[in-house]
Amino acid sequence: MIVPAQEIVFDVEDRNLILAEIGRLLDEGRLSAGRNVDRFEQAFAQYVGVQHAVAVSSGTMALELIMLAMGVRGRTVIVPANTNFATFVAASRAGARVVLCDVDEVTLSPRVSDLTAVVTPETAVVIVVHMGGFISGEMPAIIDWCRERGIALIEDAAHAHGSVRGDRHAGTFGLAGAFSFFATKVLATGEGGMVVTNDASLAAEVRLYRNLGKASAWVSNHTRMGTNGRMSELAAVVGWQQLARLDEKVAARRQIADLYSEALVGVPGLLMLRPGHPYSGYKVVGQLAPDVDRSAFKASVADAGVQLAGEVYSEPLHHQPVLGEAYGHLTFPGAEASCARQICLPIYPTLDRERLDLVVRSVIERLAAVAGPA
Ligand SMILES: Cc1ncc(COP(=O)(O)O)c(C=O)c1O
Numbered sequence: 481m482i483v484p485a486q487e488i489v490f491d492v493e494d495r496n497l498i499l500a501e502i503g504r505l506l507d508e509g510r511l512s513a514g515r516n517v518d519r520f521e522q523a524f525a526q527y528v529g530v531q532h533a534v535a536v537s538s539g540t541m542a543l544e545l546i547m548l549a550m551g552v553r554g555r556t557v558i559v560p561a562n563t564n565f566a567t568f569v570a571a572s573r574a575g576a577r578v579v580l581c582d583v584d585e586v587t588l589s590p591r592v593s594d595l596t597a598v599v600t601p602e603t604a605v606v607i608v609v610h611m612g613g614f615i616s617g618e619m620p621a622i623i624d625w626c627r628e629r630g631i632a633l634i635e636d637a638a639h640a641h642g643s644v645r646g647d648r649h650a651g652t653f654g655l656a657g658a659f660s661f662f663a664t665k666v667l668a669t670g671e672g673g674m675v676v677t678n679d680a681s682l683a684a685e686v687r688l689y690r691n692l693g694k695a696s697a698w699v700s701n702h703t704r705m706g707t708n709g710r711m712s713e714l715a716a717v718v719g720w721q722q723l724a725r726l727d728e729k730v731a732a733r734r735q736i737a738d739l740y741s742e743a744l745v746g747v748p749g750l751l752m753l754r755p756g757h758p759y760s761g762y763k764v765v766g767q768l769a770p771d772v773d774r775s776a777f778k779a780s781v782a783d784a785g786v787q788l789a790g791e792v793y794s795e796p797l798h799h800q801p802v803l804g805e806a807y808g809h810l811t812f813p814g815a816e817a818s819c820a821r822q823i824c825l826p827i828y829p830t831l832d833r834e835r836l837d838l839v840v841r842s843v844i845e846r847l848a849a850v851a852g853p854a
Pocket of ligand 1: 539540567636639673
């Protein structure tokens, strides 16, 4: 038996709905800026509980459009050092000066103290990233911290479809949130993303920037230095259909995450990280003890038939070759330790009990073998 790191399945119910809707779309022949994007936006806004949602071509574009709409050019944006390159590049391409901050190894998010360590009078924006779908318990404190300083809080919720803390969905804690619908995400359209906000003027600016700076899809009158960040109608069909089944799929993921946590709690050499709130189940993250050789452990588990998913991110941003010159001299102990020691277990709605048990067994046995006798 092999347990793959990822399994992306569109079941019969999914297929029938998607194919029927795509048939209708092809009959109509309007493949861009049509009713599918409109209804996906409306349904997504309702799902997360905001007034405005703007469908875009990727999660990276969602972040970049928020930054362009906010006018960050020449201003400073704080980004956690353990995030996807996309978070960095979105702010950078919008003309911001990006400052990295450290994160807590267990919540995978910045603490207020991490923000305080790097804030300057020039700081205009903080981007918090809900890694693996985890929303940090420090969010209320971060919201206050930003408010007191007049700094805008933006959420990168690329991993957090369906993550809820208190009574709020990921993406709704700050001025705006950005989701990704990349092929491996909890809600996937292949490529795609969504901006969510309660700020009507920001939403209007994002729409303008998404559409090459023009207000109408079909009239060429450009009032902003915008870009093409539009989502196609085909992607919107898939997104709208997937959204209708999101809660069901998230529930299956949460159940798997719970089973892993129960089975692996207290295993020597491994600390299972728990979000502490209902989450997307995008990643199940464990932290290996410092003396466990991650590569050897992963190879050993692979021999048992279990492919561990890639780490959330195995290298922090300041260790990326393209950022080395500007950021390579920096040190962020939390982000570095987290990236170096984390593992992600296979999680997808189709993971059945037999395969889950194999993962658990292999992790326990192989960890004991790699760590050696206590
Ligand atoms: C945290 C994070 N932010 C942003 C993105 C960018 O999303 P996309 O791939 O849809 O551009 C991703 C990844 O896909 C991500 O993991």
